[in-house]
Each structure stands twice: as C-alpha cells, then as structure tokens.
Amino acid sequence: MRSNPADYEIYAPGNLHDVVALIGGSPGAILPIAGGTDVMVQFAAGTLQPRRLVSIWNLPDLRRVEILPGEVRIGAGCTYTDLREHDVVKHEFPLLAQAASWIGGIANQNKGTLGGNIANASPAGDSLPALLAYDAELILVSIRGERRVAYRQFHVDYKKMNLERDELIRAVCLARRFNEYISYARKVGTRNAQAISKVCMAALARIERGVIEDVRMAVGSVAPIPLRLAQTERILKGKRPERSLVALARESAVAEIRPIDDLRSTARYRAAVVGNLVAEFLERLGAPAAGHE
C-alpha cells in the first residue's frame, strides 16, 4: 500500500554544501533523493524505510560535466538524458551514453541520475558495467571533506557500498584514454523501457596488429554486484581473436559469473546469454562468427 506523505519529511536546501551538512548532522538518518525513479517507487509500494529525505535533484554542483585535460568528471546528479546528449560523453565514453539510452523511457531518463544508479546498488544497474569497463573513480563528499575511490571497490556485496553514513556521491571520474578502443554494449531484457536487464554487458578492447592488447569486460545481473570478467580478460590478452579463443572465453566467462534464478530470468539462461555476448564481442573484434549456443 502506498505510503502516507504526512509520515515523511523531505528537505530541499538547494545547494550541495547545505545538503552535505544536513546528511552529516544525522549520519545514516537522511536519505538523499535525486530523480526519485527508485525512491518514489519504494514510497509508492509503502516500503520506503527512511522517514527523512533530502532532495538533491537539480543541484547545480551535482549536475554538470567538467571536462579536464586528463579526465571527465560527471556530476552524480546528471540525468541519463544529460549523458546521452553530452558530446564528450557520447564520443569518448559511448558505453555509458548507450547504457543511459536504454534505462527506462524518456521520462525516467529525464529524472534518473548516474549517482542514483550507483547508490541504488542494484546488480542490474545498467550504467554500472560501463563504469567498471572504464575504470571509473568516484568522488565522495562529506562534511569531513572529499575522497576518491575506485568504482571497482565501491560495490562490495549485494546492496553494500563503500560509502560512509555521512557521505554522498558527488561525481564520477573517467580517464580520457579510451578513444582507441572498440566498444561493445548490449542489454538483454524483455523490453528496454520498462524491463530491468536479465543480463547487460559493457566491453572494450584495443587491437594492435591483430592482437588483443587490452580488453575489459563487465557484466551486470549475473552476480550480487556488477562484475569485471578478470579471468576471461587474462585469457584474451595478447591473443588473436580466433575461433579457438571464442570457446575458451565463453567457458571462462560462464565460470566467473554467479547468476541466480529470479523473477526476470533463470541462472541457466543468464549463463547462456553471457557466453553468447562474449562470443558476439569477440566477433566484433574480428573472430569468425560461430553459431550461438
């Protein structure tokens, strides 16, 4: 049953400094709400536990993309629409722009934010494999100051984050060094706009003289947190994308994931899809096409 709005307090100080002070004043007690595309769904379902919230929607400090010589800093309050429409993000980080394009319909892309996708900590978060592939770093802010943490070390277990109770995700930093990479992104789900992914993958590779010099593959919805396929990457690195390698990579990827049966799919189906996506990615890199399993 839907919650009673009178049971909740929500503040909107309108600037980052006051938001951080508010959160820091009662650590763990005040839930930030950005676009509301997750929080308001819990509110509608009557399952929203925190009774005090602070709106971080449209805060200027969180909703800008800073272009520095070596990195791009995407404010955590940037919406998926912002990401899709930003020239530098589109050209240098296409995996992220593409993931943004398949999260929800337009209305939810206009409200849902990158920081929200991270803080919601769902293993199915569509933007998260892209962040893993690009080795993103997060800037976390609190009244105590700021710290940087590798996104890879941020989601530590199902819904568990390396985030102190007084901290807020401020920005996502992406190093500008992936222009030479071939990128591959794919979401497998019932329907992009409404459906949460059964599997989503983001992958990058740099090929030199026919050899895979660097490769990064990340998948969502197949483990308690989004996963880098580190073992499979090791198998691929330094090799030519040939047919024999596809079978090895497929087998390794399936061994690395820990999919479950849930209302969206089965573990068996997810494993088969991951294998097929790995094969499709390698085809993109030049491996001969083989039949999907």
Next chain:
Amino acid sequence: MTDSVSQCEFSLRINGEQRFVRACSMERLLDVLREQFGLKGAKEGCGEGECGACAVLMDGELVVSCLVPVIQAAGSSIVTIEGLAGDARFDALQEAFLECGGAQCGICTPGMILAAVNLLNKRPSPTIDDIHEGLSGNLCRCTGYVQIVEAVAEAARRGATR
C-alpha cells in the same frame, strides 16, 4: 486531508499560471495536480513510473508525475494535457490521434500526447524509430500502438508543435 505541521506552501507555474498550494513535501505531483487543482488529465496507471499515464512536462521536460514529490516541482513550470488543449499548435496532433485511431479507452492518451509533444519539440521530423523510442515509456492496452505511432508520424508531417 487534515492539516499537519509537515505541510508547506509551494509555488508552481501550472499551464502558464502562477499557483500556490499547501501540501506535504512528499505529496506526489500527480495527486496535487488531480486533487488540489482538479486537473484530471494526468492519470494514475501503475503509480511506479512504468506506464507514462501521468506524464507531464516539468520545465519543458517529460516526467512522470507519480515519481515527483511536490517539493521537487516547487518553482518549476508544469504543463499538463489541459494546458495543451487551448494551444493551437497542438491541434494537428490531436486531429492526427483522432483520424488515425490513436485513442481508444483514453487512459493513456494524455501521457501519449505529452510524450509526443516532448518528442516533436526535440525532433520535429522524427523517424519511426525515434517515435518508438519517444513513446517507449508509455503503455497502451487498447491500440497495439500502431495507430499511435501513425498518429505521431502524421502529426509531424503536418508540422505539429512548430
């Protein structure tokens, strides 16, 4: 609704008019529009942001009003289907929906029209793929979508919203 200490006064521009409302900050924009302003065009379908029946424009951007706490709409400009009704630029869109059979039971129609306006504002000559994507957050259980997509394509040909 009983008056409670947690109620605040908010100012919003609704369909071009400055309006004030007293509400709990967590009150959904959808409920404020329907119950306090009597704007019943926005419909509650799923209540969780999936069906698009409650879509409105907030500062020119399509949003689902069931996911907007009113405090986030404070100071913004909201356009509902009622706000489009008096605007001649949208006549072609409405006519195209009528002629192509883009509306049956009508529950999804206000959201569909607002999603179409949002699309045509950004892409006055959309491809069919653009239309599919622009309306992908709006569910219709009657038409099978074909007529709705045709209606938006026809409206674009007639220069709707320009």
